[in-house]
Amino acid sequence: MIRTLLFLSLCAGISSVALAEPKPSELTTVPRVELTRYVGRWFEIAKYPNRFERECDRDIKATYTRLESGEIEVENVCIQVDGKSKVSKGKAKVVDEQSNAKLKVTFFWPFYGDYWVIDLDPQYRWAVVGEPRHKYLWILSRMPRLDAAEYAQITSRLAGKGYDASKLVTVKQSAR
Numbered sequence: 001m002i003r004t005l006l007f008l009s010l011c012a013g014i015s016s017v018a019l020a021e022p023k024p025s026e027l028t029t030v031p032r033v034e035l036t037r038y039v040g041r042w043f044e045i046a047k048y049p050n051r052f053e054r055e056c057d058r059d060i061k062a063t064y065t066r067l068e069s070g071e072i073e074v075e076n077v078c079i080q081v082d083g084k085s086k087v088s089k090g091k092a093k094v095v096d097e098q099s100n101a102k103l104k105v106t107f108f109w110p111f112y113g114d115y116w117v118i119d120l121d122p123q124y125r126w127a128v129v130g131e132p133r134h135k136y137l138w139i140l141s142r143m144p145r146l147d148a149a150e151y152a153q154i155t156s157r158l159a160g161k162g163y164d165a166s167k168l169v170t171v172k173q174s175a176r
Contacts, residue, residue: 027132027162029101030120035094037124038117039064039072042140045126045151046168050136052088052107057081058172062140064092074105118161119154128154134162144173 044060047053053060056078065073072092080086090107092115094100104112113136119128126141139146139154146154155165 027116027118027130027134029096029099029116029118031099031101033100033117033120034124035066035072035100038100038127039066040142042127042142043144043173044138044171045141045146045173046139046155046170048135048137048163048167049169053078055080055086059174060171067091070094072103074107076107119157126150126154128158130161130163137163137168139168 041061041063044062058079060076060078063075063077065075067073070093072094074090074092076088076090078086088107090105092103092105094102095104096102101117103115105115106112114131114133116130116132117127118130121127124142126139126146129138129140130136137158139151155168158165
């Protein structure tokens with residue numbers, strides 16, 4: 001019982017710290033995401049460096065699977081610096097059913113992070129995912145590589161969304 005109370009107190013402290021952060025600037029999402037088209041495998045093309053993937057060296061992929069509950073199963077896989085594969089599993093839930101472009105993702109319940117689709121190819125060949133505090137950013141593609149001209153067009157729109165494209169690091173992908 002004491003451990004439970006201590007854990008809940010810790011969670012409440014984390015929540016109050018998060019609430020004290022400055023208000024995020026306005027970030028808009030795409031008008032609509034068709035989840036049946038969005039699910040499947042995505043290759044990470046570029047990202048803002050983050051602590052979640054610091055061990056990942058290359059071949060970072062995410063697979064999204066729609067569950068009967070309406071949630072989305074998330075499986076992230078990468079090859080680490082030591083050559084070993086790392087798998088992280090989580091769940092996502094839609095928080096804006098009007099657009100399906102705002103989701104919350106967890107890999108460690110009860111903590112959720114924002115996952116907002118902020119740019120999306122009409123054919124769902126690539127997507128850009130960010131969050132309202134502009135701390136995280138990912139460029140994803142259905143293929144391990146993205147055409148250089150298309151990548152340049154995508155990154156040229158980032159400043160208008162409050163992101164600095166110069167902070168992006170590209171991800172090495174094997175030709176699979």
